[in-house]
Amino acid sequence: MKWSEQAWLSIEPIYESILQMPFIQELIDGTLPLEKFQYYLMQDSIYLEHFGRSLAIVGARAQNIPDMLAFFRFAETTIIVENALHESYFKDFAIVDKDTIQPACHHYAHFLRSTAALEAVEVGMAAVLPCFWIYKAVGDYIYQHQQTGNNPYQKWIDTYAGEEFGIAVRSAISICDANAAQATTVTQAQMTEAFIASSKLEYDFWEAAYINRRWK
Numbered sequence: 001m002k003w004s005e006q007a008w009l010s011i012e013p014i015y016e017s018i019l020q021m022p023f024i025q026e027l028i029d030g031t032l033p034l035e036k037f038q039y040y041l042m043q044d045s046i047y048l049e050h051f052g053r054s055l056a057i058v059g060a061r062a063q064n065i066p067d068m069l070a071f072f073r074f075a076e077t078t079i080i081v082e083n084a085l086h087e088s089y090f091k092d093f094a095i096v097d098k099d100t101i102q103p104a105c106h107h108y109a110h111f112l113r114s115t116a117a118l119e120a121v122e123v124g125m126a127a128v129l130p131c132f133w134i135y136k137a138v139g140d141y142i143y144q145h146q147q148t149g150n151n152p153y154q155k156w157i158d159t160y161a162g163e164e165f166g167i168a169v170r171s172a173i174s175i176c177d178a179n180a181a182q183a184t185t186v187t188q189a190q191m192t193e194a195f196i197a198s199s200k201l202e203y204d205f206w207e208a209a210y211i212n213r214r215w216k
C-alpha cells in the first residue's frame with residue numbers, strides 16, 4: 001500500500017467528522033451566518049501567508065530539483081491566487097481590516113512552519129498535504145451536495161472543486177509517496193503523525209470560525 005493510502009485511512013474518521021461540521025453543512029445550503037465566514041476568511045488570509053512560507057521552506061529543503069520546483073510553484077500559487085481570491089472576497093463580504101491571528105490559526109500556522117523548518121523534509125511534505133487533499137475532498141463533497149439556487153458562498157465552493165486544483169493535489173500526493181518510498185520506517189511514521197496532526201488542525205480551523213474562538 002502506498003504511504004498516501006494508509007495515511008488517508010488513518011485520517012478517515014477526522015475527514016468524516018469535518019464533512020458533518022455545521023460550518024460545512026451550512027456552507028452547502030448557503031445558510032452559514034456571514035460573521036462566521038468573515039472570521040474564516042480573515043484567519044485564512046493570515047494562514048495562507050504562513051502556509052506559503054512553509055511550502056517555500058519545504059521546497060528549499062527538497063532532495064531533488066523537480067520537488068523543489070513543485071513546492072516553489074505551490075508556494076507561489078498560494079500567495080498569488082489565494083490572496084487575490086481573498087481580496088475579492090474581502091470586498092464581497094465587507095471585511096475592512098485584517099484581524100489579528102487567533103488561536104486555531106496560530107496553532108496550525110506555527111505547527112507547519114516549525115515542522116517544515118526543523119523536521120525531516122519528508123515530514124514537512126506530509127504536514128502540508130492535508131491542506132491540499134482535505135480541501136479537494138471537502139470541495140468535491142460540497143460541490144456534489146450543493147443545492148441549486150443562490151448561494152453566497154458559490155465562488156469559494158467553485159475554487160476548490162476545479163480541475164486545475166485537482167492536478168496540484170495529485171502532484172503533492174505523488175511527491176509525498178515518492179519521498180516516503182525512500183524514507184526509513186521511522187521517518188514514514190513521523191510523516192503519518194504530521195499528516196494526522198494537520199488534519200486535526202484543519203478541523204479545529206473550521207470549528208474556531210463557527211464558535212468564534214478568540215484569545216481571552
Ligand SMILES: Cc1ncc(C[n+]2csc(CCO)c2C)c(N)n1
Pocket residue numbers: 044047048051074077078081082130131132135202205
Ligand atoms: C486552513 C486552510 N487549509 C487549507 C486551505 C486550502 N489551500 C490553501 S493554499 C492551497 C494550495 C494552493 O492553492 C490550498 C489547497 C485553506 N485555504 N485554508
